[in-house]
Amino acid sequence: MNRYEVLIFDWDGTLVDSIGRIVESIRVAARSCDLPQRDDAAIKGIIGLALPEAIAVLYPEVSDVAQVEVFRQRYSEHYLALEAQPSALYPGVAQALQAFRDAGYLLAVATGKGRRGLDRVLMGQGWEDFFDITRCADETASKPDPLMLHEILAYCGKRPEQALMVGDSVFDLQMAQRAGVDSVAVAYGAQSLDVLQQCRPRMAINRFAELGTWLRSAAGSEVNAYVG
Known part of the structure; x- marks a missing residue:
């Protein structure tokens, strides 16, 4: 499980x-x-x-x-x-997200983008219905307020300990802390790992594909997550 x-x-x-x-x-x-x-x-x-x-x-x-x-x-x-030429997904992201879905995870986005901007990029990826729920900064409280995560958990019917936040900024990790949600720090994004580690994430990843490996370990059993 x-x-x-x-x-x-x-x-x-x-x-x-x-x-x-x-x-x-x-x-x-x-x-x-x-x-x-x-x-x-x-x-x-x-x-x-x-x-x-x-x-x-x-x-x-x-x-x-x-x-x-x-x-x-x-x-x-x-x-x-x-963005007339959309920003590229990081290597391994598309494969990993599909594998997480196939493994039975609920998937959500919590972003500082506005709703119009997120909907535009989701459409560009063909992901209009890919995520179970998405929350944007212009429709709820901005990070690091935990309201985004509270709303996602309520929609999914899950408790904080059943969720994991993955992000590249202290605002992502602080939001997770305040919501009682575990976090994984992304070391290849906007902020340095030294800064992110101050928020005490459960794990730091240097490539997105590493998330699948860590999730298998955290689960204590095999899941079909892409690990690259």
């Missing part, structure tokens, strides 16, 4: 290699608003937050609602232009 029954994934930096596009789009939006540029580490440090919260962290001096809205619009316009 599987130790976990619900696998919950962040999107950007965990399933999809989109970090560079996010950083570029933040820079373009900042230039359009005559705001100072932040370095890569600072920008990567806000990935996972909803966009309004991310702007507030990067530019706490910006309090004008209209300027925040211009920043949001410029970011969205540039990111959408880049």
